[in-house]
Amino acid sequence: MGAAVVEVISSIEMHGIRDVTPAGRWEDAFLSGNGEYGIMVHGDPCRERVLFNHHRFVLPNGTHDARPPHLADQIEQVRDLILSGRRAEAGRVLAGGEPLQWTQAFHPGYAMTLDSDADRDVVDYSRATDFTTGEVSVHWGGRVHRRCFVSRADAVVVQHIDGGGEVIIGLTGELPGRPDSVRYQTAAYSIGGSVQLGIRGTYPEGLGAYGFEGLTLVLGDATASGDRVAVRGEALLLTKLARYDEPGWGTADLEAALAALGGFDYAELLARHTAIHRPAYQRVSLDLHVPAADRDLPVGDLLAQQNADRSALRPALLEKLFHSGRYLLLSSSGVLPPRLTGLWLGEWGAAWSGDFTTDANVNLQMAGANIGALPEVTAAYARLIYAQIRDWQTNARAIYGARGILAPSRTDGEHGHLFHYNDDWPWAAWLPGADWLLYPLYEHSLVTGEGLGELAPWLVEAALFFEDFLTRTDEAGHVVFVPSFSAESGPPDETGHPVYAAANATMDIAAARHAFRTAKAVTGSDQWDTLLDRLPPYRVDERGALAEWAWPGYEGDEDHRHISHLYPVWPLHEITPPGTPALAAAAHRALTLRGDENLSAHGSLHRALVAARLRDGELAYENVRKIVGNDMFFRSLMSSHNPDLEIYNADAAHTLPGVLIEMLVDSQPGVVDLLPALPAGLPTGAIHGVLCRGGVTIEELGWDTDVLRVRLRSPVAQDVSVRSPYGEQRVHLPTAEAVSVTFSASPRRDRRAV
Known part of the structure; x- marks a missing residue:
């Protein structure tokens, strides 16, 4: 079971984050998800806490039949x-x-606790999330002690633990804000030679749903005692979740589904999942030519450096946020798209019901x-x-x-x-x-x-x-x-x-x-x-x-x-600087007149998207700075709704990659605009894998102060106009063949076209 687990700590550089302290609060917990289940890992070596979420866990309030x-x-x-x-x-x-009347509020499921010797000497601690695999790992003493992910292949939470001693595993529904009307029951038991650990949550009656549950199969040297399980040495934990509209529990179905997976070891399950997750995540990447040492900084250091000087954006953090945003967006999308909190929540009473606004x-x-x-x-x-x-x-x-x-x-x-x-x-x-x-x-x-x-x-x-x-x-x-x-x-x-x-x-x-x-x-x-x-x-x-x-x-x-009135600019492309210059100038005037109210994340990034469409890179960059430069990212790189980490909310985390792409590439069928809104703060870089409206893929776009190079590919033969601050070229794209285009280093035009 554990032999295939590689016990090395590698640099995650561009495509992951690491921290050198456990999460001090649930908002800083590292995240994994498969678009249905989501987990939040605190990473405490001796008092671990893993929160379990499910996309369809919503608290009935009588509006199910509204x-x-x-x-x-x-x-x-x-x-x-x-x-x-x-x-x-x-x-x-x-x-x-x-x-x-409000929608039924998204709510957390429960927490798993993993308690071990509190006096253990923990040295060289770190926790990490690998965006390419969706795996969260906890390290100390020079090796990996815990690792976990949520499988897209098998719809299961997979955890591997090797604490080096006895670990007591329990489940609890005692999370902040839990309504008294939601009742929990926990149990640990042996069945068919295996150990199970279960929890059930029952909703108040007559409001639209019955309850929810989680069941964990514990494989290893495990003993059930009361409502807890004692594990010695290595163990593999497999967890399924479910929600029920009608009275009754589907525990037997969960037991059977877990038993069917019990023959796989951790590495096999990870490989099955990674085969689906990794190709999706890796299709697009951003390289802002950040030094390797900066890329490998702990996430706490990246955020601290940015918060110490909020006047300018740090490329290392911006690059990391691009990749973490794609990772979190993918991980929270499956049976449903992301909610206001993505797929994760650590307390009851989510703002705006944590719904789809x-x-x-x-x-x-x-x-x-x-x-x-x-x-x-x-x-x-x-x-x-x-x-x-x-x-x-x-x-x-x-x-x-x-x-x-x-x-x-x-x-x-x-x-x-x-x-x-x-x-x-x-x-x-x-x-x-x-x-x-x-x-x-x-x-x-x-x-x-x-x-x-x-x-x-x-x-x-x-x-x-x-x-x-x-x-x-x-x-x-x-x-x-x-x-x-x-x-x-x-x-x-x-x-x-x-x-x-x-x-x-x-x-x-x-x-x-x-x-x-x-x-x-x-x-x-x-x-x-x-x-x-x-x-x-x-x-x-x-x-x-x-x-x-x-x-x-x-x-x-x-x-x-x-800024609802700027819908014809973004996303519709009805108002554009080249096509409707007078209306574009009016839209730009409307955008610059608009204040920021409470500096909400969605407000600033909506402004940034519109600014990018209007070819104003500095205004787009300034609106991104309002997010990144106002302490709006937790150590998980999930974002907040307002500055100073107020209200856990996925708007900024998930929207930011789209904003950066729009600043670097705009497109309509037959037209590709390169660097339409490039600000002075991003003087050099490259982006790979962007898709254009019209079916063109930008396999690579690289820019610096001297030259702009792009490699394009189309699945069908077509002619496209490729525009840039250096000029425009008409390009023929043969079927499925890559075509490279280079623009000379003549002085750039003013990018504020309106």
């Missing part, structure tokens, strides 16, 4: 109220006096999935969308009496019905969600060249909703989007307080235009042209900024974290 409000017969009244200026009253009609966060986390060559992540995202998209049809019919689809602003992953709203927050009026949420799946087709398949009819459904919804016109003959909500902001009323129910949110116009154009491409029909011609134009205000609402008299909140 349904959208039936408002179709009141919508005309709502429209009249908004157009007559009585917007707050319209919001009350939309909500019908209902309180704000769909008006910004989940799409931002997806920013680097397609262009970052992680179709596994996009497939997980597709599972979430397709499992609930028929609920979006129910939303559209109930609220507006319309065909098509209307997406909710949040979901816990169990259904897609829209029920989160109240008098102040008119989420029933958030119209662009379907187009916004389908875009990552559409982008997958642009990147891979694959057909739309299952997506095609749903793209048409998004257009059908707008076709039925747009029943009002203005004096110029343009359709009016009413009710309309620009998440999560609203024009102020006469007292200066924001009122969120409004008309003609810019994001709505962009979503409808994209939906109609896409439906036309899918169906080949000209029926959408009339509606396209009747859409209102975007409004540019007296400051020269793209307005958040194309409606007279509305003013925006310029200190708000959301």
